[in-house]
Amino acid sequence: MGRTARLRLGGFAVLVVLLLLWEGASRAALVNQIFVPPVTKIGSELWRLLLNGEILRHLGASAVRFGLGYIIAVLLGLGTGLLMGYFRAGYLLLEPLIEALRPLPPPAIIPMAILFLGIENQMKIFVIAFACFFPVVVNTIQGVAGVDRVLLDTARTFGLTTREILWKIVLPSASPNIVAGMRIALAIALILTVISELVASNDGVGFMILDMERAFRIPEMYAYIFTLMVVGYLLNRLFVVFESRTLSWYFGQSRRAQE
């Protein structure tokens, strides 16, 4: 076994040892068993909630908000970013607005969003989309600004219209930056999904974490936290697959440049 493989295995071992320590400490009552139940107890709760469909139901509720908010943000961010990056007028007109809103920590708009949109999905989707919009916009603008002059001249010598230039040259050329923005937005979407559910909700994984804590059903609270961990991990893996498919040319090019 190579060094890398051994170390990778070691990394898993660290995780397993910590979980065992947790288990032991809890069972030996070295920590408060009520606040820190044994891992196996959390595991069996998790299993029970999976089997009776509770977790899936709440995951579904969260996924709708997360998904819609994220997709809206990506589409709007991409469109706005292209407009601002490619057209000088678009940039000059919108940049002050974007720069004014961007420093705002997104949770700060939740109370206002509740005022206008209530406490249902609309509000949560709005808040998620608002938060995810900025990394997509900013990265798209950066990507568009980096499109090479020669590539644009090439498009013009072949008689492409502005729409074709945006679609066939600017968008793919800026895609490494755009995807980087989408990756940041993905993490933010998950954060805002949970926060919006903590603030006002009657379902969703974020809501359940708070609700179980209030009901003093601590193992269930941990079960939902673990669920989020797994979901976050899987989302990231999924994104890596998407990234390597869309940007295979870019990674190939960078590898070649380093040789």
Place this chain on the structure above:
Amino acid sequence: MSVLLDVQAVGKAFPTPDGSSLRVLDSISFGVGEGEFVCVVGPSGCGKTTLLQIIGGLLPPTDGRIVIEGKAITSPQKQMVVVFQQYTKSLLPWRTVEGNVGFALENLPLDAGERARRVSKNLEAVGLIGFERYHPYQISGGMQQRVAIARALAREPQIMLMDEPFSSVDAMTRQGLQDLLLSLWREFGKTIVFVTHDIDEAIYLSSSIVLLRGRPSHAVERFSNELPYPREKLATREDPRFVGYRRHLSEQIGSAPAGG
């Protein structure tokens, strides 16, 4: 021979950071006949690329105009294609070799079969059969420039404008590309305007030479290159006429007044 492309008193000035303007081209005039291979030679930094971009409709001239078949143009024209010096930047890195050639055809009214036929025909013409599915980063610089040439040819333009297309490849590759270009020119009968600072390259390729000189640059002379085709990398260069042109152009460029 009728004049296909006419450069009429073209001048170009760029604004400078201090608010004045810098004149790079001054009153340049020459005509290009159908089927000619005109090389525009001048020292580095004399504005050759600027001139080619103006001819290609990519850059508006400050004075003068470009006339094609009697019509003044102000934008890129269908019958004309520019091949750029920086092939690494002018190919679409996310597309394969055949995708890059096909790119030139997507906004032409052709059916899918004709498109595919033109792509493979032109890839064959530049010797890239077998590399259709490669991406630009996977092939050498010389091959990348051949993709760019195939892409330009696929559009079947009347006029090809080439901006020092071989200046970024090594000497051996350059020789091969020059011979390839000559055989393509003879086979397809295009009109070519080719800009270069390399005197040898200009003499080896051209049927006619335009010499730019001075600051701002102006066309000091235009003459026909009487060297017979087909040209051959050794024999042509040993021809006394080649040596004569070479001496003449070197002296002309060398005697340019120092910039200012």
